[in-house]
Amino acid sequence: MKMNDFENLITQLFGVWLKEFENEGEYGFTHKVEKEIKVVAYATNLTPETVEKAHNSRADLLITHHDAWDFVYGMKEACEAELRKHDISHYFTHYPLDFVEFGTSTALFEQIKIDEITTFSTFKDNQEFPGIGLYHKPLSFMELKERLEQVLGEPVKAWENHDRPINKVGILTGAGNHTALIQYAKKQDCDAYITGEQSLYSVQYAKFAGIHLFVGSHTFTEIFGVENLVVRMKEIYPHLKMVKIQEEHIESYCV
Incomplete structure (x- = not known):
């Protein structure tokens, strides 16, 4: 695959979401080399470690969800x-991957085996909105917690805030910890809300509103969206070798 082929494919896959976030720093190349792409490595984050692992896998292209954050001082350079x-x-794709139909929230729904996605996560009027999904056969609080932990491969923080079975679930992966997002899920009659970060306010509001709150890590709630992207790339360019970069669970474990 040539670099031009990759750029055209990104345009095809993300369509209107590239226009939505044009010139906002939410996607693009950090470094671009005009050469044949044979090996694609992918991860959630751009860090020195993921670059080194991409190099060790002989990758020509590294795709991540996040660019290196400017406020993690010096790391981007x-x-x-x-x-x-x-x-x-x-190449990184942040908001476009969060809101495209095969993106991060959809991918996590797929991993936890939701039966039906009724509303995809989206962005409109300068606001984010969680995806909404249904279990036709309800789960208990512990069943959903265990399912998430198995999928993410890490401990999940969870707050049990009512005694109803879980039928309807809201998801906004990553930093979906704003109380307005949880309120939206509550107004959609969700029994549970899943995201990748927490705050005092999100925990307080979920308790007050009577909705279960499940919090994995920012990194591992979002990796499946990147995986969905590279799967689509390989469907069109089957000769590509795809390498998943194993990142550390630094958000979940401490010594």
Whole structure:
């Protein structure tokens, strides 16, 4: 696959979401090398470690959900230097991947075996909205917690805030911890809300509103969206080798 082929494919897959977030720094190349792409590595985050692992896998292109954050001071510059050193292109897609129909929230719904997605996560009027899904056969609080932990491969924080079975679930992966997002899920009659970060306010509001709150990590609630993207790439370019970069569970474990 040539770089031009990749860029055209991204346009095809994300369509209107590229226009929605044009010039907002929510997607694009951190480093671009005009060479044949044979090996694609992917991860949630751009860090020196994921660049090094991409290099060790002989990747020509690294795809991540996140760019290196400017407020993680100095890390973006270090990543760019490593990408140049190893001659690896890097492309990230943040908000477009959050809101495209095959994106991060949809992918997590698929992983936890939801029976029906009634509303995809979306962005409109400058606001984010969670995806909504249904279990036709309801789960208990512990059943959903255990299912999430198995999928994410890490402990999940969970607050049990009512005694009803779980039929309807809201998801906004990553930093979906704003109380307005939980309120939206509650207004949609969700029994549970799943995201990748928490705050005092989100925990307080979920308790007050009477909705179960499940919090995995930002990294591992979102990796499946990146995986959905590379699966679609491989369907169109089956010769590509796809390598999943194993990231550490640094948000969940501490010594």
